[in-house]
Each structure stands twice: as C-alpha cells, then as structure tokens.
Amino acid sequence: FNQNPLKAETFRRGRGLYGSEDGSVPSPNMGDVGFVLLAGGTGSRMKANMPKQFLNLKGVPVLHHSLDLFLERLPAYCEEQGTSAPPFVVLVMSPDFQPDYQSIVDKYGGRLAFANPGEERQGSVSNGLDKLVEISKLSCQYAAIHDSARPLVTVEEICNVIGDAKEFGAAVLGVPCKATIKESEDGSLVLRTIPRKRLWEVHTPQVVKIDTLLRGFAKVEEEDLEVTDDVSVVEALGEPVKLTLGEYTNLKITTPEDMDVAEAILEDRKVEPVNMLA
Numbered sequence: 001f002n003q004n005p006l007k008a009e010t011f012r013r014g015r016g017l018y019g020s021e022d023g024s025v026p027s028p029n030m031g032d033v034g035f036v037l038l039a040g041g042t043g044s045r046m047k048a049n050m051p052k053q054f055l056n057l058k059g060v061p062v063l064h065h066s067l068d069l070f071l072e073r074l075p076a077y078c079e080e081q082g083t084s085a086p087p088f089v090v091l092v093m094s095p096d097f098q099p100d101y102q103s104i105v106d107k108y109g110g111r112l113a114f115a116n117p118g119e120e121r122q123g124s125v126s127n128g129l130d131k132l133v134e135i136s137k138l139s140c141q142y143a144a145i146h147d148s149a150r151p152l153v154t155v156e157e158i159c160n161v162i163g164d165a166k167e168f169g170a171a172v173l174g175v176p177c178k179a180t181i182k183e184s185e186d187g188s189l190v191l192r193t194i195p196r197k198r199l200w201e202v203h204t205p206q207v208v209k210i211d212t213l214l215r216g217f218a219k220v221e222e223e224d225l226e227v228t229d230d231v232s233v234v235e236a237l238g239e240p241v242k243l244t245l246g247e248y249t250n251l252k253i254t255t256p257e258d259m260d261v262a263e264a265i266l267e268d269r270k271v272e273p274v275n276m277l278a
C-alpha cells in the first residue's frame with residue numbers, strides 16, 4: 001500500500017475494491033422513498049444519563065446529524081442532481097422527548113412526523129412504517145430505515161443503497177468483516193470459526209420495498225422469530241437482499257469510546273453539524 005497511494009486511498013475509503021469501478025455515485029429517484037429514523041432506544045450500554053441519540057457530538061445532539069442529512073442535505077443533493085427528494089421522514093421517539101422536537105415537526109410541515117417506539121427496535125420499525133404508510137397515503141414504495149445512533153452515514157452511501165434497493169427490492173449497507181469471528185454455543189468455548197471472506201458487518205440505512213417489509217413482519221410475528229435488523233425479515237421470506245458496499249466510518253454509537261471515534265471522523269469532514277432546534 002505504501003507504494004500505491006491510490007490503492008491505499010481506495011482501501012481507506014472502502015470504495016473501489018468491491019464497489020463501482022469508476023467510483024461514480026448513482027442519483028436514484030427518491031420521490032417514492034420514505035425514511036424511518038429510529039431514536040426510540042434507551043441506550044443502556046452507553047452508561048450516560050440520557051439516551052445516546054441526545055448526547056452531544058461535535059456541538060449538536062447525535063440525532064441532529066441524521067435529521068439534517070435527511071431533511072436538508074439529501075434533498076439539496078437531489079435538487080442538484082435533478083432527481084426527486086425523499087418526501088417523508090418519520091421520527092420514532094419516546095413521547096417523553098417529542099415535545100422538545102415538536103418545533104422541528106412544525107417547521108417541516110407534513111414532511112416530518114412522530115411515531116412512538118416499541119419495546120424492541122423491531123417494534124419501533126413497525127410503528128414507524130405504519131406511520132409512513134399513513135402520512136404518505138401509499139405514495140411511498142420503499143422505506144429506508146436508519147438508526148439515529150449511526151450519525152456518520154453519507155449522502156453517497158444513501159444514494160448507493162437506495163439505487164441497489166430499486167434494482168433488487170431490498171438492500172443493506174455493509175462492509176466486509178475485518179476481524180475473525182468465532183461462534184460459541186455457551187459463551188465459553190469456541191464452537192467454530194466462520195470463514196471470514198463470507199462475512200459482512202451490516203449498517204443502516206436498510207432499504208426495503210414497503211410491501212415486502214409488511215409481509216416479512218407478519219411472518220416474523222407469526223413464527224415468533226427474533227430479528228435484529230430489517231433485511232432479516234426479507235431473508236425470512238426467502239427473497240434477495242443486496243449488500244451495498246458502505247464505509248467503515250458508518251459506525252454505531254454504542255459504548256462511550258464510540259463518541260470519541262465519531263468526533264475524530266467528523267473533524268476530518270467539511271460538513272458543519274447543524275443544531276436543528278436552534
């Protein structure tokens with residue numbers, strides 16, 4: 001890599017090796033894509049006095065990074081490209097915090113709506129999806145579900161994953177696993193090692209046809225399956241899910257040290273975080 005700066009750069013950015021040859025970004029029509037932004041967790045692993053989506057990341061709450069992206073930066077990019085912007089964002093948030101965010105909902109009149117969280121992430125997605133179907137009056141064909149705990153996702157990644165969902169019906173951002181992963185039955189002894197070249201760590205947004213998601217949720221409920229992400233319900237139906245190469249930087253804030261890493265990554269970027277409540 002030292003002798004080949006281009007390859008080193010490609011590797012660092014996670015692009016090119018597995019992604020489009022020329023590194024071009026598609027400009028899919030997003031006029032039929034609704035976003036469900038999940039901010040309904042309690043963040044117990046963070047050991048903070050408030051849920052992690054409200055912690056301060058480079059001057060603004062973690063959640064605001066995604067709100068600004070979905071409500072401002074992505075629509076601006078779509079306009080620049082001459083394509084339709086995503087028309088709706090559903091913000092899944094505890095009723096305890098909704099009054100603090102009502103002014104943003106009012107500001108984006110009709111484009112942004114609240115939904116209440118479920119007990120688990122899956123329940124929050126289901127509530128968000130119902131709200132999206134209600135406010136979009138069936139005009140959205142696709143749902144892009146995003147964890148507010150992933151504040152570093154980029155416009156480029158979103159365009160790529162939406163482009164793939166339009167082609168395959170469902171797509172998920174992810175990166176090839178860097179670590180060797182062991183499976184254990186009892187949490188003590190190794191059962192086996194899963195060949196690393198088959199493993200991907202997946203991120204969000206996960207973009208799925210709404211009608212497929214609704215069918216998948218019905219099946220998951222019927223068979224009492226446990227799912228920790230959204231495309232799992234598509235897998236449960238036996239339908240294809242495209243892996244869209246994302247960036248290693250799209251990390252999920254889970255434990256305190258993730259905040260420092262996220263802050264350092266943001267330092268490197270030109271985007272100035274915006275306080276959406278200001």
Ligand SMILES: C[C@](O)(CO)[C@H](O)COP(=O)(O)OP(=O)(O)OC[C@H]1O[C@@H](n2ccc(N)nc2=O)[C@H](O)[C@@H]1O
Nearest residue numbers: 038039040041118119120121124147148149202228229
């Ligand atoms: C979808 C993936 O990101 C793919 O890697 C993960 O599987 C998600 O894993 P997870 O353990 O559910 O991650 P968490 O960080 O606890 O939650 C992800 C996001 O869902 C939201 N969340 C969680 C639980 C819940 N009842 N309602 C929610 O809206 C959290 O606020 C967070 O923004």
